[in-house]
Amino acid sequence: MAMVSLTINGKKITVPDDLTILEAANRHGIAIPNLCKHPQLTPFGGCRLCVVEIKGVPRPVASCTTPVNEGMEITTVTEQLEQHRKFVLELILSDHPNDCMTCESTGSCQLQELAYTYGVKGQEYAGERRTYAKKDGNPFIERDLEKCILCGRCVKVCQEIQGVEAIDFGYRGFKSKITTAYEDDLNCEFCGQCVHVCPTGALTGKLWKRKGRYEGVKETDTVCPYCGTGCNITVHSKNNEIIRITSRPWTWNEGFLCVKGRFGYPFVSSPDRLTKPLIKRKSGEFEETTWTAALEYTASWFRKIREEHGPDALGGLSSARCTNEENYLFQKFMRAGIGTNNVDHCARL
Amino acid sequence: MTNSIADIEGMEVIFIIGSNTKETHPVIANRMIKAYRKGAKIIVADPRAVPMVKFSELYLPMRPGTDIALLNGMGQVIVQEGLQNDEFIRDKTEGFDAWKDSVRDFTPERVSKLTGVPKDDIIRAARLYGGSRKAGIFYTMGITQHTCGTDNVKAIANLATLTGNIGRPHTGVNPLRGQNNVQGASDMACAPNVYPGYQRVDLPEVQQKFEQAWGKKLSPKPGLTTTEMIHAAHDKRLKGLYIMGENPVLTDPNQHHTIEALKNLEFLVVQDIFLTETAKLAQVVLPAACSYEKEGTYTNTERRVQRVRRAVNAPGEAWDDLSIIIALSRHLGYPMEYRSPELVFNEFAGLWPALGGMTYDRLKGRGLAWPCPTPEHHGTEYLYKDGFPKGKVPFVQIAFKEPAEVTSDDYPFILTTGRNLYQYHSGSMSRRVPPIEKHAGRAYVEMNRSDAERLSVADGDRVIVSSRRGEVTIAVRVTNQVSAGTLFIPMHYAEAAANVLTNDALDPTVKIPEFKVCAVQVTSAPKAASLATGG
Numbered sequence: 001m002a003m004v005s006l007t008i009n010g011k012k013i014t015v016p017d018d019l020t021i022l023e024a025a026n027r028h029g030i031a032i033p034n035l036c037k038h039p040q041l042t043p044f045g046g047c048r049l050c051v052v053e054i055k056g057v058p059r060p061v062a063s064c065t066t067p068v069n070e071g072m073e074i075t076t077v078t079e080q081l082e083q084h085r086k087f088v089l090e091l092i093l094s095d096h097p098n099d100c101m102t103c104e105s106t107g108s109c110q111l112q113e114l115a116y117t118y119g120v121k122g123q124e125y126a127g128e129r130r131t132y133a134k135k136d137g138n139p140f141i142e143r144d145l146e147k148c149i150l151c152g153r154c155v156k157v158c159q160e161i162q163g164v165e166a167i168d169f170g171y172r173g174f175k176s177k178i179t180t181a182y183e184d185d186l187n188c189e190f191c192g193q194c195v196h197v198c199p200t201g202a203l204t205g206k207l208w209k210r211k212g213r214y215e216g217v218k219e220t221d222t223v224c225p226y227c228g229t230g231c232n233i234t235v236h237s238k239n240n241e242i243i244r245i246t247s248r249p250w251t252w253n254e255g256f257l258c259v260k261g262r263f264g265y266p267f268v269s270s271p272d273r274l275t276k277p278l279i280k281r282k283s284g285e286f287e288e289t290t291w292t293a294a295l296e297y298t299a300s301w302f303r304k305i306r307e308e309h310g311p312d313a314l315g316g317l318s319s320a321r322c323t324n325e326e327n328y329l330f331q332k333f334m335r336a337g338i339g340t341n342n343v344d345h346c347a348r349l
Numbered sequence: 350m351t352n353s354i355a356d357i358e359g360m361e362v363i364f365i366i367g368s369n370t371k372e373t374h375p376v377i378a379n380r381m382i383k384a385y386r387k388g389a390k391i392i393v394a395d396p397r398a399v400p401m402v403k404f405s406e407l408y409l410p411m412r413p414g415t416d417i418a419l420l421n422g423m424g425q426v427i428v429q430e431g432l433q434n435d436e437f438i439r440d441k442t443e444g445f446d447a448w449k450d451s452v453r454d455f456t457p458e459r460v461s462k463l464t465g466v467p468k469d470d471i472i473r474a475a476r477l478y479g480g481s482r483k484a485g486i487f488y489t490m491g492i493t494q495h496t497c498g499t500d501n502v503k504a505i506a507n508l509a510t511l512t513g514n515i516g517r518p519h520t521g522v523n524p525l526r527g528q529n530n531v532q533g534a535s536d537m538a539c540a541p542n543v544y545p546g547y548q549r550v551d552l553p554e555v556q557q558k559f560e561q562a563w564g565k566k567l568s569p570k571p572g573l574t575t576t577e578m579i580h581a582a583h584d585k586r587l588k589g590l591y592i593m594g595e596n597p598v599l600t601d602p603n604q605h606h607t608i609e610a611l612k613n614l615e616f617l618v619v620q621d622i623f624l625t626e627t628a629k630l631a632q633v634v635l636p637a638a639c640s641y642e643k644e645g646t647y648t649n650t651e652r653r654v655q656r657v658r659r660a661v662n663a664p665g666e667a668w669d670d671l672s673i674i675i676a677l678s679r680h681l682g683y684p685m686e687y688r689s690p691e692l693v694f695n696e697f698a699g700l701w702p703a704l705g706g707m708t709y710d711r712l713k714g715r716g717l718a719w720p721c722p723t724p725e726h727h728g729t730e731y732l733y734k735d736g737f738p739k740g741k742v743p744f745v746q747i748a749f750k751e752p753a754e755v756t757s758d759d760y761p762f763i764l765t766t767g768r769n770l771y772q773y774h775s776g777s778m779s780r781r782v783p784p785i786e787k788h789a790g791r792a793y794v795e796m797n798r799s800d801a802e803r804l805s806v807a808d809g810d811r812v813i814v815s816s817r818r819g820e821v822t823i824a825v826r827v828t829n830q831v832s833a834g835t836l837f838i839p840m841h842y843a844e845a846a847a848n849v850l851t852n853d854a855l856d857p858t859v860k861i862p863e864f865k866v867c868a869v870q871v872t873s874a875p876k877a878a879s880l881a882t883g884g
Binding site: 138139140160161162163189190191206207218220221222223224225226227228229230231232235237240241242251252253256257258259260261263264265266267268269270272273274275276277278279280286291294295296297298299301302303305308309311312313314315316317318319320321322323324325326327328329330331332333334335336337338339340341342343344345346347348349 | 354355371373374375377383493494530531533534566567568570573574575590591593600628631632637640649654656660664665667671678682685693771773859860
C-alpha cells in the first residue's frame with residue numbers, strides 16, 4: 001500500500017493512500033466534528049459538519065468523503081468553518097424536540113454534545129416541525145423519528161454489517177424520513193446495531209426507558225453469557241439492577257451485538273430466580289432451607305452412595321454456562337473429592 | 350476454531366456446512382457479511398435455506414445426514430481437477446494415495462443421488478473451495494450431532510488438508526461453539542477421559558502429576574459421558590448425580606427416557622439459577638448466581654480467554670457456583686480453599702502449559718487466545734503455524750453411512766432440530782426475557798409448502814408430530830426454508846419439546862446423540878388441542 005504525506009493544521013503526517021482526510025486526521029489525534037460518519041461504516045457526506053479547507057481548493061470539502069492526496073495542506077479549524085458548523089447545528093436543532101430533560105440519550109448524545117460545544121440552543125431558526133405518530137409494535141426498539149437527523153447510520157449498519165436492509169430513506173426534502181417498506185412495523189432481527197450507532201435519541205431500547213442515564217450508573221465490562229462468540233459487553237447497572245447493555249466500539253466485536261446479547265438480560269431480575277436452597281420433603285414439595293442444612297444433606301448422600309456402591313456410582317454434569325474457574329473446581333471436586341471420572345458437560349447437546 | 354473471528358474478513362471463500370450462523374452466531378455472521386462485501390464467495394450446505402443463503406454464491410440443499418457423501422464428493426472433484434495443494438500434501442500429510450482411492454467412487458453423479466444436491470453444484474462448490482488458498486470451513490452441531498459426527502468432522506479436516514487451507518491466516522477448520530464457555534468447560538476437563546488441558550486420565554504419568562497437584566489418589570478409569578450417565582441412571586448403575594447449570598430434561602434426546610433415568614436416581618442435586626425442568630426432579634436445589642453476578646473467565650470459540658466481571662449482586666441467598674463447590678467440598682471432607690477465582694485460575698494455568706502465560710492482569714482488555722505458554726507470549730490467533738502436533742496430518746478414509754433412523758412408510762418425514770435467533774438452548778434464560786417471549790414465544794414446526802398442501806394444513810394450524818419415542822402438538826410454520834420431506838423444530842420450547850421426538854442413538858466415538866436426524870410422522874391435531882402438551 002502506497003503512503004502519502006500531507007499536513008493537517010500545520011502538522012506533517014504520513015498515512016496510507018486509501019484513507020479519507022477524516023480517517024487520517026483521527027489516526028493522528030486530530031478530531032473533526034461530525035454526525036453521520038461511523039468508523040465501521042462507509043461515508044455518507046450527509047451532515048456537512050466535517051468540512052475542512054484544502055489549500056488551492058476554492059470551497060470547503062467534506063473530510064469524510066475526500067481521499068487523502070500527496071502534498072495536501074488541510075485546515076480543520078477556521079473562523080469560517082466554525083461559523084458554518086454552528087449554522088448547520090442551528091438548522092438541525094430548528095427541527096428537533098429539544099427535550100433533553102427527558103430524553104434517554106442525554107449524556108450519550110453526540111448532537112447534544114456538539115450543541116453544547118458550539119453554544120447552540122436551537123431557537124435560532126424556529127419554524128415548521130416534523131411530527132410523527134409512534135407506531136412501534138415491536139418489543140425491543142423505540143423509534144422517535146422526530147429526533148432523527150437523517151444521518152443514515154442506521155440504514156448503513158443494517159445493510160453493511162447486519163445485511164438485513166430493514167430500513168431506508170423514504171420520501172424527499174423536508175418529508176424525508178427513515179422508514180420500513182410500506183411504513184410497516186420493523187421487520188428485522190432486532191440486533192439493535194442501529195441503536196448502537198444512532199448519534200441522537202431517535203433510536204433507543206424499549207427496556208431502557210426511565211431506568212437511568214448516567215447519574216449513579218455503574219458500567220462493568222464483561223462477556224456475553226449467550227453463544228460461544230464471546231462478544232464483549234458493557235453492563236450498565238443502577239441500584240443493583242441491570243438497566244442497559246451496550247458494547248464499546250473498540251472491542252474485538254467492534255461494538256456489535258445480537259438481540260440476545262443486547263436485550264436478553266431481563267431474566268436476571270425474573271421473579272423466578274432461586275434465592276434460597278430447597279430440599280424436597282416426603283410429600284414431594286420443595287421447602288426452603290439453610291445453606292448448612294442443604295450442603296450437609298447433599299454431602300451425606302454423596303458419602304452414603306460412595307460407601308455403599310463406590311465412587312463410580314456418582315456422577316457430575318457441569319455446565320458450559322459456568323466460568324473456567326467453576327468448571328475446573330467442579331471436575332476437581334468430582335475427581336479428587338468424590339473419586340470418580342464420571343464428569344462431563346453439555347458440549348454434545 | 351483453528352483461526353480467529355477477525356480473520357474471517359480476509360477470506361476468499363467461506364464454506365458453511367451445518368451451521369445456521371446468522372441465527373446462532375449473529376456477530377460471527379457480521380464478519381462473514383463484511384468479507385462478502387469485500388468479495389468473498391460464500392458456500393452454504395444445509396438441509397434448510399438458512400438466512401446466510403442470502404449472501405451465498407452457492408447453496409447446497411442437502412438431505413440431512415449426508416455430509417460425508419458431499420464432503421467426499423467435493424474431495425473427489427478437487428483431485429479430479431487437480432486443484433489439490435501438492436506441496437502441502439507432500440510436506441505435511443500422510444495417507445493421501447489411499448484416501449484418494451477411497452473417494453474414487455464418490456462421483457458427482459452418485460453424490461448427487463445421495464445428497465439431493467444437483468451434480469453441477471457439487472462440482473462448482475469443489476472448484477470454489479479447492480481453487481482458493483484462503484478458504485475457511487465453518488460448522489456447528491449440524492455436523493457433529495449425528496451418529497457419524499466424528500466422521501463428519503474428519504471428512505471436513507480432509508478437505509482442509511487436501512487444499513492446505515490450515516495453519517495460515519484466513520483459512521482453517523472452524524467449529525463455532527454454541528455456548529458462552531463450552532470451549533472453557535472442555536479445556537477445564539469437565540469430560541470423563543481427560544484432566545484439564547486434554548491430559549488423559551489413563552496415562553500413569555499424567556495421573557501422577559494431578560495426584561501431586563491435588564494431594565489425593567485419583568482413579569485411572571475413564572468415566573461416563575453425559576449420555577452414558579443418563580443410560581446408567583436409567584439402569585440404576587448410577588445412583589447419585591450432581592448437576593450444575595444444565596437442563597438435560599430439555600437438552601438431552603428422548604425426553605421420556607431422560608426423565609425416567611433421573612427419577613431412578615437415589616439422589617439428585619441441581620445447582621441452577623431457576624427451578625428448571627431438571628431441578629424439579631431433584632432432592633436438593635442450590636440457588637446459584639448468573640453470569641452478570643460473578644467474577645471469572647470464559648473461553649470463546651476462538652480460544653480467547655476473557656474476563657467475566659460482576660455487575661450486580663446475586664439475589665437473596667444465591668451464591669456463585671465457585672463458592673458452592675468450595676463449601677460442598679468442605680462438607681464432604683475434601684477442603685478446597687480459595688479466597689478468589691483468580692487463585693483458581695492461577696492453579697489451572699500452572700497445570701496446562703497452553704495457559705501458562707496467562708494471568709488476570711494480562712487478560713485485561715481483549716483477553717488472550719491459547720496457547721499462550723509464557724508471560725511474554727501474545728497468544729495464538731491461528732493454530733499450526735509451526736506445524737502439527739503429531740508431525741504429519743493423516744488423511745482419514747471415511748465411508749458414508751445412513752443415519753441411525755431413516756424414513757419409512759409409518760414415519761415418512763425427517764425431523765431436524767436446532768435453535769432460532771431469539772431463544773437460547775433450553776430457554777431457561779431467554780424465555781424469561783419478556784420482549785423475546787413476546788416476539789418469539791411460541792413453538793413451531795417448519796414445513797415445506799408442498800408438504801403442507803399435501804397434508805391440507807395451513808400456516809398456524811396445529812399438528813401432532815410423532816416419532817417412535819413420543820409426540821408433540823405444535824403449530825405449523827409453512828416455509829420454503831425447509832425442503833420437502835424435512836421438518837424443523839427449534840429445541841427451546843418445553844411445551845412442545847423437540848427432544849421428546851429425537852433419537853438417542855450415539856456416535857460410537859464421542860457419544861454425541863443424533864439430534865439432527867430422526868424419522869417422524871405428522872397428523873392433524875384435534876381443533877381444541879391444548880397448547881401445552883408433552884408426549
